[in-house]
Amino acid sequence: MRRETRVTELAEPFAMSLPAVSKHIRVLERARLVRRRRVWREHLVSFNPAPLEEIGAWVEKTRAFWSAQLDALDDLLKAEDAAAARKPDRKRSPQPTRPSKRGASR
Amino acid sequence: MTFDPDRTARVTRRFDASIERVFDAWLDPQKAGTWLFATPTGQIVRVEIDARVGGSFVITRREGNDDIEHVGTYLELDRPRRLVFTFAVPKFSTEATRVSLDFKALSKGCELTLTHEGVLPEWLDRTTEGWGGILSSLAGVLDH
Numbered sequence: 455m456r457r458e459t460r461v462t463e464l465a466e467p468f469a470m471s472l473p474a475v476s477k478h479i480r481v482l483e484r485a486r487l488v489r490r491r492r493v494w495r496e497h498l499v500s501f502n503p504a505p506l507e508e509i510g511a512w513v514e515k516t517r518a519f520w521s522a523q524l525d526a527l528d529d530l531l532k533a534e535d536a537a538a539a540r541k542p543d544r545k546r547s548p549q550p551t552r553p554s555k556r557g558a559s560r
Numbered sequence: 561m562t563f564d565p566d567r568t569a570r571v572t573r574r575f576d577a578s579i580e581r582v583f584d585a586w587l588d589p590q591k592a593g594t595w596l597f598a599t600p601t602g603q604i605v606r607v608e609i610d611a612r613v614g615g616s617f618v619i620t621r622r623e624g625n626d627d628i629e630h631v632g633t634y635l636e637l638d639r640p641r642r643l644v645f646t647f648a649v650p651k652f653s654t655e656a657t658r659v660s661l662d663f664k665a666l667s668k669g670c671e672l673t674l675t676h677e678g679v680l681p682e683w684l685d686r687t688t689e690g691w692g693g694i695l696s697s698l699a700g701v702l703d704h
Contacts, residue, residue, distance in 0.1 A: 516676050520676060527575075527595050
């Protein structure tokens with residue numbers, strides 16, 4: 455269980471008014487990073503790390519995605535090299551009369 | 561606990577092929593159609609690439625009855641060193657993200673560093689404001 459703290463206590467080390475701190479906490483609540491509940495006059499807040507964990511998951515998923523993409527790119531380039539090696543007079547071999555512009559198809 | 565959220569995915573890869581070939585494979589529609597956004601189960605059915613700054617691309621993969629579009633706009637194009645584009649898969653998310661490719665020639669082949677930055681939620685855009693300290697403070701409560 456996440457520990458709760460009072461908003462007033464949380465605001466103490468900051469050179470900010472209580473309403474300013476409260477405004478920031480609302481931003482964090484909307485982001486689900488902070489939970490707030492009211493007990494009598496006291497507002498108790500606690501930290502919820504789930505959104506940060508979601509970001510970590512996105513980063514992992516995205517890296518795996520691009521790794522697979524770059525594997526596919528490497529496979530394509532290697533297949534092109536293998537094809538060029540089988541047919542040495544194709545366009546991928548160096549041309550003696552002008553600088554090679556291989557791959558520049560635009 | 562330090563509060564240092566980072567929604568950036570980075571992958572670095574070396575290729576035996578020349579820097580120009582690796583760069584061009586991203587923008588040549590015929591080549592891109594064979595690998596970019598391809599999967600073992602899907603088939604690329606549409607590739608449109610307008611390779612200039614401000615130009616767009618659409619690469620559509622068919623998975624069964626589903627057509628999955630990958631779309632974006634080129635933001636920087638500096639052959640063969642750097643390519644930056646926005647990127648979204650509207651079927652899964654309307655979020656526009658940003659992909660930067662940095663190419664470095666090596667004595668043999670080249671090295672590509674790909675950086676994919678996700679959209680920063682509101683609370684991450686406000687790094688200069690007070691909430692960062694508040695959150696660290698609050699998170700610190702957990703550690704004691």
